Amino acid sequence: VVIGVLNSAVAAVYYLRIIGACYFTSGDRPANHDAPLARRLAALIAALAIVIFGLFGSWLVDAARSAGTVPGEVVNGQARMLEDGAPATPPISRNE
Secondary structure: OHHHHHHHHHHHHHHHHHHHHHHOOOOOOOOOOOOOHHHHHHHHHHHHHHHHHHHHHHHHHHHHHHHOOOOOEEEOOEEEEOOOOOEOOOOOOOOO
């Protein structure tokens, strides 16, 4: 318990010093908020990707999962297809 309290105290001092430096000291020079076009474009693409994956994440996962499926019949791990791309007729099983 004592080690946990000491660790919390050290962490509090560390983080409070950072917060104090951010809010209670004046900067030596004015902040420059101009970023190169490439950096702004990369940030915009990343932000759009986050929004798209956040809103349509399950749809994208379902689309990717269905893209990996093979149309037609799967026999012994291999899909049987005709030359025109249509699935082959299933073989007659012995159980029927």
